[in-house]
Structures are given as structure tokens and as C-alpha cells.
Amino acid sequence: MRFGAYQFKPTLVPTLAMIVMIALTLFLANWQLNRADQKSALQARYDLMQRDPAVTLPVRGGDGTNLLYQKVALHGHFDFSRQIYIDNKLYQGRAGYYVIAPFRDDFSGSYVLVNRGWLGAGNRAIPPHAEQAPGEVRIEGIVTNPISRFLELSTATVQGQVWENLHFKHYTATLPYAVQPILIQQINDTRDGLVRVWDRPDAGAAMNMGYAVQWFAIATAILIIYLVLNVKRISA
Structure with a gap:
């Protein structure tokens, strides 16, 4: 293909490589x-659900998707004997733990997992200990999906009460009772000293957009390089 004094003459292998890389x-x-997106x-669903008042949990919550980001009110007690700590959680640049405990809700008569909040890490030689709220307590929280928010990254995730990540099925299999397939992020203060500042559902969306722009730029650069390398001046 000629363009005045220039000729576009690509070869097969570079063309195929260009197509694969751009794709x-x-x-x-x-x-x-x-x-x-x-x-x-x-985030839009979260904002919508937060406008509604807190509701009680249904007796049977299904798979939990219908409750996602719903604000709920619980009344009952924690099973602190089975409380665990999820390690390597950061708050304002400081390492710590998420404190997870089963909670029996008197309204629904069922158990759910509650993320009580963030506990700063102290001396690693001493096991973490979060203050407990004994007896009956009222909890307000936001329903989240424990399977999507916590991923098990290795097979060696448990060291006593300290877990590397929360593997929902693995953890609930250790409990002597059934648990609804949801995780409640506690938002009310129960005077236990835990920090309850939760990430927004759209956290990282701007970063995803930035990465997309970078990939589009790389695709454009590949195309330009391919054209430059395959357009040659015709010798007189």
C-alpha cells in the first residue's frame, strides 16, 4: 500500500503480534x-440503603444478596468463646486486626457474624485481646458479603484465634450452630474501644479508571509503533 513517497508493507508475524497485544x-x-462501574x-446501592431506618433480620436471610448494605438492628449476645482476629488490617497506616465474633440475634433467633471493628496491634508476642460487651447488647450494623470482602490467600491461615483472612465456610464449619451467610459491620459504639471506620463500596474505583486509561494508552502506543515500523520511504 503506497502513500505518495511512502509504502506500508507489514509482515505477517509482527501484524499478528500487534493484533494479539492490542486485543x-x-x-x-x-x-x-x-x-x-x-x-x-x-456505592449507589449503599447510599440508597442508608436512607432507610435499621430493620430487624429475617428469620431466614436466603443467600444474603437481598440484604446487602441494609442497615440492621440486632439484640442479643456475642459468643466470645469463638471470637477471632483477622490480621494485617490497616487503619491510618497502622497495623491491626478486625475482630470477628458470632452473635445470636434474639429478633430472628439466628446467628450471624459481626465485624466488631478494628483493634490496633501491640506486642506481637502477646495475643490480641478486644474488650468484651458482656450480657445482652444492642448492635447496629451494615450487612456485607463475607465471601467477596475476605479472600483466603494461603492454606496456612490460622494461628489460634489469629487468622490471616476470614474464610467464611472454613470458619463457620468450626461452629456448633448454623450462621446466616452475611457479615455485619458494626457501626454503633458499645464502649469497647474498637475503631469502626469502614471502606466505601466504591473504594478504588478511581484507581480502576486510571488503570483503564493506561491500558488504552498502551494499546494506542502499540498501534503507533507498529505503523511507524512498517511504513517505509520508497527509494527513488
């Missing part, structure tokens, strides 16, 4: 855009 970068760019949609 890959466009796929990754669109994946990042979809992740940003998903997070924005979750």
Missing part, C-alpha cells in the same frame, strides 16, 4: 472499566 490491552482496559453501582 489483550483493550480487554484489560475494559475489565478495569467494568470493575469501576461495579464499584460505583455498589
